Amino acid sequence: MILVDTHAHVNFNAYKSDADEVIRRSLDNDTWLINVGSQYATSEKAVDLAEKYQEGVYAAIGLHPIHARDGLSYEKFKQLAQSSGVKAIGEVGLDYKEEYVSFKEKQKELFLEQLDLAKELNLPVIFHCRMAHDDLIEIIKKNREQLRGVVHCFTGNWKQAEQYLAAGLYLGFNGIIFKLELDDIIKKAPLERILIETDCPYLTPPPQKGRNEPVYVKYVAEKIAKLKKLTFEETIQITAENAKHLFSL
Numbered sequence: 001m002i003l004v005d006t007h008a009h010v011n012f013n014a015y016k017s018d019a020d021e022v023i024r025r026s027l028d029n030d031t032w033l034i035n036v037g038s039q040y041a042t043s044e045k046a047v048d049l050a051e052k053y054q055e056g057v058y059a060a061i062g063l064h065p066i067h068a069r070d071g072l073s074y075e076k077f078k079q080l081a082q083s084s085g086v087k088a089i090g091e092v093g094l095d096y097k098e099e100y101v102s103f104k105e106k107q108k109e110l111f112l113e114q115l116d117l118a119k120e121l122n123l124p125v126i127f128h129c130r131m132a133h134d135d136l137i138e139i140i141k142k143n144r145e146q147l148r149g150v151v152h153c154f155t156g157n158w159k160q161a162e163q164y165l166a167a168g169l170y171l172g173f174n175g176i177i178f179k180l181e182l183d184d185i186i187k188k189a190p191l192e193r194i195l196i197e198t199d200c201p202y203l204t205p206p207p208q209k210g211r212n213e214p215v216y217v218k219y220v221a222e223k224i225a226k227l228k229k230l231t232f233e234e235t236i237q238i239t240a241e242n243a244k245h246l247f248s249l
Helices: 017-030 039-051 064-068 074-080 102-122 133-146 156-167 185-189 213-228 232-247
Strands: 003-008 031-036 056-063 084-095 125-130 147-150 172-174 192-198
Touching: 003 192, 003 213, 003 232, 017 031, 017 039, 017 056, 017 213, 031 039, 031 084, 031 213, 031 232, 039 056, 039 074, 064 084, 064 102, 064 156, 074 102, 084 102, 084 133, 102 125, 102 133, 125 133, 133 156, 185 213, 192 213, 192 232, 213 232
Parallel strands: 003 031, 031 056, 056 084, 084 125, 125 147, 147 172, 172 192
Antiparallel strands: none
């Protein structure tokens, strides 16, 4: 029985010296992972890592909204997506944190371009959303017939969660559930629409400290199992099935 960390960043510089060691530790502990890009360089690194392993290591490619001012090379990302290891477009979306809100229209423009890329390539989307749920929901509603994906690191309210679920999306939960009050949302959301993730190297779940890594996704699964009054085995089986279905693993 495996766990699937649906949102990792072992392609980031935090793992520059030991990425393969971290990945091997994850695979040895029956944990698969999707490394998610935030710019072209980290997307390319995610693909490179995925191509090194026959099973259990996959990639998502995209331009994170905080890098929207860099501009998007549609054709370069399209070419990168030809690798069989690429399972999603992401992470893409909107980020209205104070230091990024000044270029939110540029964010929207490049987000829509990347949704077009996902549609062209028939790939699911990993959505990033910070302080921008209303705008993201509006965009998704306009494109829902052609979109499938997950709202990564969900931190919204139940009304917003309901709208994402109604659009056919999954909700992704990670170590932030130990920091924010999300228990009621996890209890209400059907497990069949939940994905587990780490967002490593960030959001390290207790009892661990320091740099996060994919193998720690088990702590997220344990908390979700407890909240939903299910066994750990049931929880990881269903969330793994969800990941395999959405990302065609």
